Amino acid sequence: MLEFMVRRTLNAILVLWLVVTGMFFLLRLAPGSPVNSLPPAVAADPLARAAYEAEHGLDQNIFIQYFDYLFGLLRGDLGTSLYDGTSVMSQIASHLPVSLELGGLAALLAMVPGFLLGCWTATRRGSWSDGAVRVVTVLSFSVPAYWLAVLSLVFIGQRYPDMLPTAGGFVRFTEDPIANLKVMLLPALVLGLSTFALVVRSIRAALIDVLSFDYVAFATAMGMPQRQMMKRIAIRNAIIPTLTVVGVLLGGLVSGTVLVESVFQIPGLGQLMVTAFLRQDYPLALGCSVFTAMIFLGLNLVVDALYFVVDPRTRTSTQRRTAPVMA
Amino acid sequence: MTTVMSPTAAPVPARPASRPLVLRIVDVRRWPIHGVTNWFGVGCVVAFLLIATVGQLIGDPTLLDAPGAEPPSAEYWFGTDTLGRDVFARTAEGAWNSLTISLGTVLLSLSVAMPLGMLAGYHYNGRLDNAIMRGLETVQALPMFVFVMFVLTLTGTGTIEIGPVTFGMRTRLIVCLALGFVPFFARIVRAATLVEMQDDYVAMLQVLGVGRTRILLSEISVNVLPPMVVQACLAMAIAIFAEGGLSFLGFGLAPPEPTLGNLIADAGSQILEGAWWYATLPGAVMVLGILGFNLLGDALSDALLGGSEGGAE
Numbered sequence: 274m275l276e277f278m279v280r281r282t283l284n285a286i287l288v289l290w291l292v293v294t295g296m297f298f299l300l301r302l303a304p305g306s307p308v309n310s311l312p313p314a315v316a317a318d319p320l321a322r323a324a325y326e327a328e329h330g331l332d333q334n335i336f337i338q339y340f341d342y343l344f345g346l347l348r349g350d351l352g353t354s355l356y357d358g359t360s361v362m363s364q365i366a367s368h369l370p371v372s373l374e375l376g377g378l379a380a381l382l383a384m385v386p387g388f389l390l391g392c393w394t395a396t397r398r399g400s401w402s403d404g405a406v407r408v409v410t411v412l413s414f415s416v417p418a419y420w421l422a423v424l425s426l427v428f429i430g431q432r433y434p435d436m437l438p439t440a441g442g443f444v445r446f447t448e449d450p451i452a453n454l455k456v457m458l459l460p461a462l463v464l465g466l467s468t469f470a471l472v473v474r475s476i477r478a479a480l481i482d483v484l485s486f487d488y489v490a491f492a493t494a495m496g497m498p499q500r501q502m503m504k505r506i507a508i509r510n511a512i513i514p515t516l517t518v519v520g521v522l523l524g525g526l527v528s529g530t531v532l533v534e535s536v537f538q539i540p541g542l543g544q545l546m547v548t549a550f551l552r553q554d555y556p557l558a559l560g561c562s563v564f565t566a567m568i569f570l571g572l573n574l575v576v577d578a579l580y581f582v583v584d585p586r587t588r589t590s591t592q593r594r595t596a597p598v599m600a
Numbered sequence: 601m602t603t604v605m606s607p608t609a610a611p612v613p614a615r616p617a618s619r620p621l622v623l624r625i626v627d628v629r630r631w632p633i634h635g636v637t638n639w640f641g642v643g644c645v646v647a648f649l650l651i652a653t654v655g656q657l658i659g660d661p662t663l664l665d666a667p668g669a670e671p672p673s674a675e676y677w678f679g680t681d682t683l684g685r686d687v688f689a690r691t692a693e694g695a696w697n698s699l700t701i702s703l704g705t706v707l708l709s710l711s712v713a714m715p716l717g718m719l720a721g722y723h724y725n726g727r728l729d730n731a732i733m734r735g736l737e738t739v740q741a742l743p744m745f746v747f748v749m750f751v752l753t754l755t756g757t758g759t760i761e762i763g764p765v766t767f768g769m770r771t772r773l774i775v776c777l778a779l780g781f782v783p784f785f786a787r788i789v790r791a792a793t794l795v796e797m798q799d800d801y802v803a804m805l806q807v808l809g810v811g812r813t814r815i816l817l818s819e820i821s822v823n824v825l826p827p828m829v830v831q832a833c834l835a836m837a838i839a840i841f842a843e844g845g846l847s848f849l850g851f852g853l854a855p856p857e858p859t860l861g862n863l864i865a866d867a868g869s870q871i872l873e874g875a876w877w878y879a880t881l882p883g884a885v886m887v888l889g890i891l892g893f894n895l896l897g898d899a900l901s902d903a904l905l906g907g908s909e910g911g912a913e
Contacts, residue, residue, distance in 0.1 A: 288737050288741050292738055295738060300754065415891035417883070417887070419844070420864050420886065420887070423864055428876070523743075524744060525743075528743045528744065528745035528746060532845050532849065536868060547749075565743070569742065
């Protein structure tokens with residue numbers, strides 16, 4: 274188990290390094306690189322241009338710039354924003370907790386009810402309530418979060434303006450926890466909806482699969498009460514295939530925060546990243562992307578570790594039972 | 601939403617032998633007739649296609665012909681926006697843009713991912729496989745949507761000219777989105793190829809001295825096609841969502857050109873007193889497309905792969 278996790282961690286670090294390297298060089302070689310998109314006043318004047326390039330280290334060899342960036346990254350220094358000259362690291366540090374809160378809240382609101390509903394509907398397979406749940410879940414993951422967010426702005430926002438964080442209504446958790454949770458509730462629900470639907474569907478499919486196995490029939494035949502059988506045998510086995518979907522869910526949640534934050538004007542990492550991209554503020558955009566990749570890879574590692582917690586059989590071998598297909 | 605086919609756990613899908621793929625799709629007897637949702641999915645897709653094609657003939661998307669925002673009426677089916685433009689005409693044009701970009705994305709990424717995935721699967725655990733998988737993991741280290749946003753920004757905003765070919769915004773969107781979809785498809789092709797590789801016919805062909813290219817191109821590619829058709833449908837749904845999201849944030853086609861995403865963004869930025877139609881109807885058309893392709897994917901999975909009712913996940 275330890276060996277497997279060490280290998281996965283090393284692999285994640287390798288991938289992270291590839292990502293940083295790839296993004297750095299792509300950014301420098303791209304037609305929209307910082308060298309080609311100087312402020313007009315600077316680009317016209319050779320002296321100002323040279324000063325600008327020296328200030329941002331753009332006059333050096335690209336490999337020197339790359340190693341500077343890499344070592345800076347290790348020290349926690351990601352450069353300064355081209356737009357307002359603030360430190361990228363401090364910008365991220367102030368925006369990241371908000372995104373983590375939003376994502377965590379959405380995951381909580383999606384996974385707990387989704388898990389319960391999935392288990393409930395699997396035992397009622399083929400009934401009208403199962404059909405209804407199926408329709409609701411298909412609909413929920415077909416509705417884009419950004420459309421739902423706009424709808425809630427138009428329909429809920431006009432009646433209950435305090436429910437929304439727009440127009441400066443956002444309060445940090447540390448300032449006023451209750452007011453913060455109140456404005457975060459709606460965005461978290463909007464963000465979590467498709468996750469909720471996928472959790473319901475995958476738990477249901479996995480549980481139906483498990484319930485058809487012989488050992489379940491055996492336990493029932495030996496007189497195990499249904500509630501206990503579900504708790505001790507069926508659900509524990511059904512969680513394993515569901516874990517493979519979690520990678521997809523995490524991707525959806527991270528992309529979702531980008532969209533939902535920009536609709537509700539929540540000052541999180543997603544909004545910071547979109548603004549950085551739209552302003553072509555490269556150090557900031559690169560920093561945000563690196564952090565997103567780090568969080569995403571880290572969460573996937575946690576999911577890998579969860580296999581060992583959920584499935585004792587994997588503890589003895591180094592193989593993971595199932596392979597994720599998409600993320 | 602995805603059909604999980606892991607090399608170790610998945611059973612070899614039963615292959616209805618020797619019937620061409622097209623016939624299997626067309627053959628109505630194989631369609632689960634009782635599945636109301638399947639037919640509903642087909643209906644949604646047809647409706648979306650109709651709006652995107654025939655709908656464009658009705659009204660002018662850029663003409664300022666009403667005095668201001670008007671609710672839906674016999675003349676303007678979806679009402680008009682603040683500038684007095686016909687929202688239905690704009691939605692139809694947007695749906696067409698969305699459809700062409702998504703279709704281009706899926707086709708392009710399939711054509712890149714099929715060879716990659718098949719090669720990786722053919723050389724399972726070999727050096728080529730490892731290199732390809734590491735590359736795919738790197739692309740997937742960012743969530744697909746964020747990755748596409750990154751690549752799209754890289755390419756700048758102007759048109760790019762490589763030799764005689766000019767890349768406009770539309771082509772660039774397709775290329776960037778397709779790049780994001782390549783890992784998604786390649787992994788599935790690889791898994792499907794692995795299943796095929798365990799089949800005796802591959803070993804026999806190898807013994808007979810048939811080359812790799814020929815085995816991949818004329819034998820394995822045909823057999824991995826059915827799951828790919830299903831995944832392509834699901835990918836269409838994701839592509840419509842992603843294209844909408846990009847243009848919603850302002851990374852897509854530029855605003856005078858309508859897309860479903862920037863119509864929704866436009867409705868969100870100018871919240872009108874009671875102008876429910878502008879926020880609701882273009883988005884509903886988008887949901888029609890996404891829902892339709894999702895359900896169609898499920899239906900095709902039933903028809904082609906013999907998936908059970910609960911096995912869609």
